Amino acid sequence: MNAIVTKGLTKKFGEFIAVNNIDLEVGNGEIFGFLGANGAGKTTTIKMLVGLLPPTSGSIFVSGIDVVKQPLKIRETIGYMSQKFSLYNDLTVEENIDFFAGIYGIAFKKAKQLKEELIERFQLQEFRKFLTKDLPLGLKQRLALGVALMHKPKVIFLDEPTSGADPIARKYFWELIQSLANDGVTCFVTTHYLEEAEFCSRISLIDSGKIIACGSPNELKRKYFQTPIFEVDFGNLEKNIEVYRKGVSNSEISFFGSRLHITMKELSVSENDLRIQLTSTFGEQPRTIRRILPTLEDVFIKAIQK
Numbered sequence: 597m598n599a600i601v602t603k604g605l606t607k608k609f610g611e612f613i614a615v616n617n618i619d620l621e622v623g624n625g626e627i628f629g630f631l632g633a634n635g636a637g638k639t640t641t642i643k644m645l646v647g648l649l650p651p652t653s654g655s656i657f658v659s660g661i662d663v664v665k666q667p668l669k670i671r672e673t674i675g676y677m678s679q680k681f682s683l684y685n686d687l688t689v690e691e692n693i694d695f696f697a698g699i700y701g702i703a704f705k706k707a708k709q710l711k712e713e714l715i716e717r718f719q720l721q722e723f724r725k726f727l728t729k730d731l732p733l734g735l736k737q738r739l740a741l742g743v744a745l746m747h748k749p750k751v752i753f754l755d756e757p758t759s760g761a762d763p764i765a766r767k768y769f770w771e772l773i774q775s776l777a778n779d780g781v782t783c784f785v786t787t788h789y790l791e792e793a794e795f796c797s798r799i800s801l802i803d804s805g806k807i808i809a810c811g812s813p814n815e816l817k818r819k820y821f822q823t824p825i826f827e828v829d830f831g832n833l834e835k836n837i838e839v840y841r842k843g844v845s846n847s848e849i850s851f852f853g854s855r856l857h858i859t860m861k862e863l864s865v866s867e868n869d870l871r872i873q874l875t876s877t878f879g880e881q882p883r884t885i886r887r888i889l890p891t892l893e894d895v896f897i898k899a900i901q902k
C-alpha cells in the first residue's frame with residue numbers, strides 16, 4: 597500500500613482552478629518533493645492531503661485512509677508543518693512542546709518522555725527556556741518539525757519547511773528529513789529551492805495547478821536532457837544580452853546569472869564544435885566553455901517551456 601495516493605485531485609476557488617487534476621503515488625519511506633513557483637498550488641494541495649480543505653473533486657488516500665470521507669481520522673497518522681508556523685511565539689520551547697503534546701492527547705508521562713526525545717534528537721537542549729520568538733528562524737523550523745512529529749506519525753507533510761533559513765540550518769534540516777525517511781517515515785515536502793529537491797527520492801513539478809513532470813531527479817534530467825549542455829561565459833553578458841538571446845543554430849539558450857547555458861539539439865557536439873560556432877556567430881571567443889550536467893532548475897525551465 598502506498599503512503600499517499602490521489603486521483604484527479606482538483607480544487608476550484610470559484611472559477612479559478614488552483615489544483616488541476618493531480619495524480620500522485622508516494623511510496624512508504626519516500627522523500628517526495630513537490631516543487632513549484634509561488635501560487636503554483638502547493639499549499640492548496642497539502643491542505644487537501646491533510647484533510648483541512650475538501651477537494652472539489654478527486655480522491656485522496658493517505659496510509660490507506662480515505663481523507664475525503666474521513667478527514668479527522670487521518671490526523672493521528674500524519675504530521676503537518678504548515679508554511680506559517682503553528683508555534684506560539686510567546687511560549688518557551690518547552691511550553692510549546694508541552695502544549696502540542698496536550699493537543700495530540702498524549703498522556704502526561706509519555707509526553708514527558710517524548711519531549712526529552714524530541715529535544716535531544718533536534719538538538720534543542722540549550723534552548724529549552726528560550727521564548728520561541730527569540731529563536732533564529734532555522735531553530736524555529738526545527739522545533740516546528742519536532743512538534744509535528746511528537747505523536748510519531750507515519751507520514752509527514754512539510755510546507756516549505758526551510759524557507760528563508762540560512763544554508764547551514766537548511767542542510768541540518770535536510771539531514772533530519774533524511775534520518776526520518778531512514779526510519780520509514782514518508783516525507784512529503786514542498787519547496788522552491790530546486791537544489792533541495794536533489795535530496796528527494798522523487799519529485800513532481802507543479803505549474804499553475806498541474807503536474808508537468810514527475811520522477812527521480814536523475815530520471816528527469818535524463819528525460820529532458822538527452823543532448824549535451826554547455827555553460828558558456830562571454831564575460832560581458834549584460835551588454836550584449838540581446839545579441840546572445842538570438843542564440844546559435846540547433847540549440848536552446850537560457851541565462852544563468854552572467855553565464856549562458858546552451859542545450860544542443862544533437863548528441864555529438866563537442867566543446868570545440870560549439871566554440872567554433874559561437875565565435876563565428878557572435879564574432880568573439882567565449883572566455884570559458886564547459887560541458888555541465890543539467891540542474892533541476894534546467895529541467896524545470898524546460899518542462900515549463902513545454
Ligand SMILES: Nc1ncnc2c1ncn2[C@@H]1O[C@H](COP(=O)(O)OP(=O)(O)OP(=O)(O)O)[C@@H](O)[C@H]1O
Pocket residue numbers: 609614632633634635636637638639640641679788
Ligand atoms: N482560499 C482561497 N481562495 C481563493 N484563492 C485561493 C485560496 N487559496 C489559494 N488561492 C489561490 O490558489 C493559487 C495557489 O495557491 P497556493 O497557496 O496553493 O500556492 P503555493 O504553490 O503554495 O504558493 P507559495 O509558494 O506562494 O506558497 C494562488 O493563485 C492563490 O492565490
Ligand SMILES: [Mg+2]
Pocket residue numbers: 638639640679755
Ligand atoms: Mg504555499
